[in-house]
Amino acid sequence: MEINIVFIVILIVILSAGFVSAGDIVHQDNVAPKRPGCANNFVLVKVPIWIDGLENTEYVGVGARFGPTMESKEKHANHTRLALADPPDCCSKPRNQLTGEVILVHRGNCSFTVKANVAEEAGASAILIINNQTELFKMVCESDADVNIKIPAVMLPQDAGSNLENYINNNTRVSVAFYSPKRPAVDIAEVFLWLMAVGTILLASYWSAWTAKEVAIEQDKLLKDASEEFLQVGSAGSSGFVDINTMSAVLFVVFASCFLVMLYKLMSFWFVEVLVVLFCIGGVEGLQMCLVALLSSWFQRFAESFIKVPFFGAVSHLTLAVCPFCIAFAVVWAVYRRISFAWIGQDILGIALIITVLQIVRVPNLKVGTVLLGCAFLYDIFWVFASKWLFHESVMIVVARGDRSGEDGIPMLLKIPRMFDPWGGYSVIGFGDIILPGLLVAFSLRYDWLANMNLRAGYFVWAMTAYGLGLLVTYVALNLMDGHGQPALLYIVPFTLGTFITLGKKRGDLKTLWTQGEPERPCPHLQLQPLQQKD
Template identity: 90%
Template sequence: MFVVVASCFLVMLYKLMSFWFIEVLVVLFCIGGIEGLQTCLVTLLSCFRCFKGFAESFIKVPFFGAVSHLTLAVCPFCIAFAVVWAVYRTISFAWIGQDILGIALIITVLQIVRVPNLKVGTVLLGCAFLYDIFWVFVSKWWFHESVMIVVARGDRSGEDGIPMLLKIPRMYDPWGGYSVIGFGDIILPGLLVAFSLRYDWLTKTPLRAGYFIWAMTAYGLGLLVTYVALNMMDGHGQPALLYIVPFTLGTFITLGKKRGDLKTLWTRGEPERPCPHVQLQPLEQKD
């Protein structure tokens, strides 16, 4: 289902790639970025004692229900930030604003969406793995060009590409340009990384002995190999999930099997815990 929906969306992007369609995506990105930036700022400011009272006091807003005073105070700044980026997104340093909005959106998605167990995570990442390879490499046979790369670069729209990616200027590149990574290459493996962190919390495992450090390290290595392959292929676009998925998923499954947790991770997704509402009484021995 994930592959079908994502493929239909990507083909629609490819066929309708034009200036007005990119503008629609920019509006949608700004809406998501505003929500993500607001959530991150409210969470961050709530940690400070001087803002805690504003975060815990609420006011009823039409159509939105109860909203904290801190959220109302932060919201205008988030809207202004997104609007300024949208207006000036073609200037040289606009990538900073795009990355801030994108990172905030990614963090919010990872807070909301959760992988229940390793089985679901394996199916999801497996489908994304095949999807990424198909639309970067195999799609050239049908469309005579890589659909994923055309959509990412925005070659047909007259702009720098869709905003649903993080970008940073290339260092020591005489032709300029940006190194980019799509949101899917972060969010989908990130769901597995977030799952590993939740499992460590539930098992009360120290950070050094848990799965989270290994999952983060594996993701970093997969990303490093992606950029090595990118440089070896003379800058031709590479499907990041081709390298990231085997590293993250392979490390998680291998480590789970070695520690004897694979069955629990695969099915339950959390350790067995006694119900806190049921207190077992010791059996009395009869003489």
């Protein structure tokens, strides 16, 4: 059990990326300020290709700071013939006559605005610049003078540009079009992701509260029938749970930050493969624990009979029966994780893992919960926003996307494909944005049940509602920021923690919630003593 806990805590609390994202197609850049004639946002541009009149493929480029804005609908984009520049860099007047073609040029030897001006004067209708790297580059205005360029300028990655050059050199007629479709205000994927996150916390909270109540009932029963020496024995049923303390809550920020920087610096294909292996180990453990808990009521005899297994100790027959399926499920996902519907397997493993962590790891009182969420609040904001000042890019977002790894992000995310988005991609949420506030929500339901409070008089409904509203506000901010990744805890923590503290103070329970974390319960053993003395 201790080894499993270590794996889960490392995977979830330290590796989890704490942000939500929908992928960004609009990029702001304060290093390249706007001025007249050079005031466009950097937008991704779709470049469909036709070969000899037949639609072939589609590349994605980035628009320049200068030139006219891109059409947002494909039907308004003109299909225009593509021609090679001569000279290739287009730093001087082309030798070939242009009559409204799109000109394909190489990057380098002069500024982007010089290339665009030369192409426009030569009669080109647009300029398509091939980058000298596989990534895209933001085309800015180098000089301080105002710019008056009236043709679109788009940059393509090196491999895409090389393919177009080869087509033209083989005497093939190539035509292109430019357009930059806008994302829908709300995608159905965000609704399902919200339901998934809220539902996961709901299930985990009820499991955690049910377990806590069963333990409390068992303790009361044992204490009622116990002798004096039995009272010296530690509380039964508490093993297997990890209560966070104030120090570990503070150290979370330090260890998580160090590990995040290590991921950022070492991000590569092989490093992501290691994360996939660790995720599968944690996913197998989580899925196995959830399935055993679910099936125990139907197969009680197998759940209560044990066999000794080397290195693992006593293991129930039900666990042994379920474990091969869990391992096979994780292995199949890992092998086929690049196919279009692999996100389903990733979400199943992730949800099972999150529920298991919320069952094992617990916040003992509101004081620890406040310290933990307060530290996570600062951690999330710094690594999503403030890290740009030190690393020139958002460390959290780079790690979550798996940049420089050749992979489609790290696996410690719940994700759903954006179904009605012309750009495709995924809406994602980091495990940390579910687990960390989920610890507080689960604590609220445990307190309600131990205090015999109904839903209306308790704290759980309010905490659950606050989490849902905080996550909803996060998605509103995400759409207002054109899909740029947002630190979800920036919005969730004030909602959940603020609601809990305010309600506890209003009801007069704040002192108990803050220090004890559970209502005072009369000891059955002590209640019986006066009766025994009378006899």
